[in-house]
Amino acid sequence: MRAVAYIRVSTDDQVDGYSLEKQEEECLRYIKQNGYQYIETFMDDGYSAKDMKRPALQRMLSEIPNRSFDMIVVWHTDRLTRDIIDGLTMVKTLFNKYGIKFASVTEDIDTSSYDGMMMFTMRLMMAQRERERIGERVSMALTRKASTGKRVNLGAIYGYDVTGGRLVVNPQEADVVRDIYQHYVYKGWGYGKIAAHLNESGVPAKKTQWNASTIKGILKNITYTGMNEWTPKNGTPIVTQGDHEAIIDAELFTLAQTQLKRRGSLEMSRSSYHYPFSSIIKCGACGASYTASYTRKPVDKYGYCNYRCSNKKAGLCHEPDIAEIKFAKLFFEFFSRVTIEPEPYTPAISEDVVKQAEKERKRIEREIVKLDNRKSNLLDMLGDKIITREDYKKKVEEINQSLTKLQNDLNVLQPKEVAVTRSPDEVVDMIRKLEDNWMAMPNEDRKFIIQMLFKRIVIQKTENEWVIKEVEPA
Template sequence: MIATNKVAIYVRVSTISQAEEGYSIDEQINKLKAYCDIKDWSIYDVYSDGGFSGASTNRPALERLINDAMKKEFDTVIVYKLDRLSRSQKDTLYLIEEIFNKYDIAFYSLAENFDTSTAFGKAMVGILSVFAQLEREQIKERMLLGKLGRAKAGHSMMWTNPPFGYRISKGDKVVSINPVQSVIVKRIFSEYIAGKPISKILTDLDTEGHVGRSKPWSLTTIKDILKNPTYWGKIRYQGELYDGLHEPIISEEEFKLAQVELRRRQDETFSRTNNPRPFQSKYMLSGLLKCGYCGSTLRIYVAHKRKDGTYPPLKYQCANRFSKDTKKRCNSRQYDKSELEATIISKLNQLRLNNDIEVVTKPNINKDELKQEIQAIATKLNRLTDLYVDGIINRDDLQKRRLALENQKSILESELAIDHDELLTRRKQTILEELGRLNLIEGSYVEQTTIVRKVVKEILVKTGSIDLMLDI
């Protein structure tokens, strides 16, 4: 050991709780400086990492320490406690063996009272590093158990990004319903269960200005909503479902119906095209037809092959026609696919000629709740300035948060300003324009299908009657 040591002091703290327990940066520095004074060692520099975890070596002060060690700017490194250097056995041994020992730098840990200049110290480093690694694994295990306990207690597992339709405030354990977004969630489930394709749901939401969202919808986003059990009051953690304390947006029955419909469409598409994507419709009226007696979806029925190798004409029938549940069983008959399609084309053509259109309105949005939401956003915008002035957030955070809130506020204000009567008039005109783009009777099947799927929301079918509901 050299007579006079040139010392690099390294200190680290990762959390406020560590500071409160006596590991604060200042306390570590004071104790290490006092020890250096006793030893009559000169201090080259203090390397301080505040707010950095010991789980990795990606720390600015530690990186600077390593660079200076390679330049041999000092001959001794001292820390208050071994886990201040690292909580990883691998990283601790790397720093001591590949950096400090390689460049003839002694390493001291004050709390454990050892140094690497002795054989005993080198042995102790390995042993204590093992325990530091064990401690970290125990912390991780406790965190996982804490999350499991949170899920079992029904508390939200999302602290910053709750699912669309919900919101959560700082410190809350349970998400609350966002009144504007929840209307959209209910609508997505309702329309999908009724047979509407996801692609049509997406187009409609984007056409209306994707209310409640700051960016356009996607197929994946809508599909994720349909698969998320949070909406019927559940908490999902590591593949298991637990009862949540939050208020559900839809019923359990609606959620399970959506899962059945997701699987049905995927299986149907796969068997038809050998492609498991459930978002494309093969037939003109797929997903649009509903039974006028029980309200269930009409589905394509493919009969068995004839002896001559041909198939009988395709038919539509109610999904409940042969239901195992006798209470749900529907006695409606089958409907010829070609006849239904011809009837719909004829009806649409007649509507175009007569200029006679009835449009299904979109779900009501409570304007009082919209105003409350806008006021809440305005309050958040005012608080942002206070957070910036108090130094809690920086300028970049201020601008990002302000832009996001202003976009959301703008969307809600636009929705509030919409004259729905005028909107209905415009929608009627849009339908007439779509119907007038081609000769419906003489158009190709693909052209007819494109128009039908753009303007038709739902078709109720009974024996001897077909009712069209249009929606753009």
């Protein structure tokens, strides 16, 4: 009988006594002792058995229809697979079909008999459960690591170099990151425009060229504020203070996230920054947004710009256009006479409050680590049959409920800067004083202020007179 050996290790297996050399030695001894003819060894070095995407395994399986061997010998069943479905599929659709025998050096398995097939299935179930236990332990270890403020993913991040497992600011790249945030937040540029600008300027990207998705990823990455974030599988994101230097401040990052959300829901204009009120003005007749257009004359600071209902072109609305100079006058007159009821003023957060919150955050993180350790211990107790599966399930459910509550409390208690909060009177005064500086302000500053302050301003022309019907702040 012609026999081949299949051997496999993943990274973890190599340090646990299952080396490739040891497996091959045991398989060859088994083949020789049973008087079989050795043909070849198929070796997968550094591949997990969670699936069948392994080059040597696929090459061996492809040889089966050619009948170039009669038996497959492995050191242990889990070398072939740790998935019960994959294992049964190989045996029933290939091994049995072509009369290929399967043998395990360390287990008494003969898949040609009913008892042997039952034993093979049980071994596969055990191997799959062991793989799942390893995955659970790895996940818990990563969660503990993330909860203590350490980085879980040590991959390269634009703006930083990785030195000794820590992020160190790359000065040249950090300047580019700051420019990306500045252009997006204060100039209103979109992802594509920023990417095109960087490519045209010859700024080297991390890999190939800059593209819109790369810019979006940078704008959403909280790492640039000095924080770490990691999301466990099907879990809640864990955000902690990192040990690396921030490239941008938390306030700028928050502004970027606000704009990302509002642009995604079309609350803010994506058009050129020459038009401060684009998409903010809403039609009182049909509810659509007013977008900017202009005459053949060059656009100055605002004199020649018009706003038009977006439903007008399709004939769905007949409201007239309004010049920006006329709307600006209407806008400032509205705020000069409107009465705004001030809400209760919330003073700035004191340093004592922040320190107390940080103390509570550390306490919660310690509790999370303790509960994760308890889950790991319970898993070991289940494996050693110290507790029943029912007790294990009940206790883990209780721990998971506690972990969920602690994680929710932790999300609320993330470190906050000591904020200087403006009172409602100050906000109203700022809007009313905006008119004094309006003509001297660059277009990008106008748009930034207007679109950060307002979600919508509803207008309608009644009896040949424009009126502002509703104002909704951002």
